[in-house]
Amino acid sequence: LIITPTRELATQILSVVARLCLDTGVRAHIITSTSEEKLAVFHKKKSNILISTPMKIKHFIEHSEMSLKNVNWIVLDEVDKFFEESNQTFQDDLDEILEACENPKRKFALFSATTSREMTAWVHEKLHNFATINISPNMPVSTIQQELKYVGTEAAKLQVIRDIFR
Secondary structure, three states, X not given: OEEOOOHHHHHHHHHHHHHHHOOOOOOEEEOOOOOHHHHHHHHHOXXXXXXXXXXXXXXXXXXXXXXXXXXXXXXXXXXXXXXXXOXXXXXXXXXXXXHHXXXXXXXXXXXXXXXXXXXXXXXXXXXXXXXXXXXXXXXXXXXOOOOXXXXXXXXXXXXXXXXXXX
């Protein structure tokens, strides 16, 4: 489950995920509409990766038979946007979505360019045994193994990324 603050970002993520999943049997889908027709079509699809905004996912849970009890990974992209002062609704929706993800072995990945006190407090409250990784473009971290791979094409780059995650 990949949760983003905007539909535009969800669409960009789907584009990249679809290329990464090519020829793997893994299927990714996006929820961009909450119309009854779209919900019915979506239910017929089998998804390994679901991408959307908190509001759409929450609506989908409340108005369909979708279950998140088997979700293994919850990815929050641009998580700092969820914790801006004007986005209390995002936080409430996130809490409801996390309650619906009942798998006790679920894992989280949060990505953010910045952090705030509110975000840090939420992470401490909701997540346990977490690690924080700060990346600076000018300062390589000595505890992370880095490797440079030369690839000739976009397709080769995607294959190398797939191989890393296998």
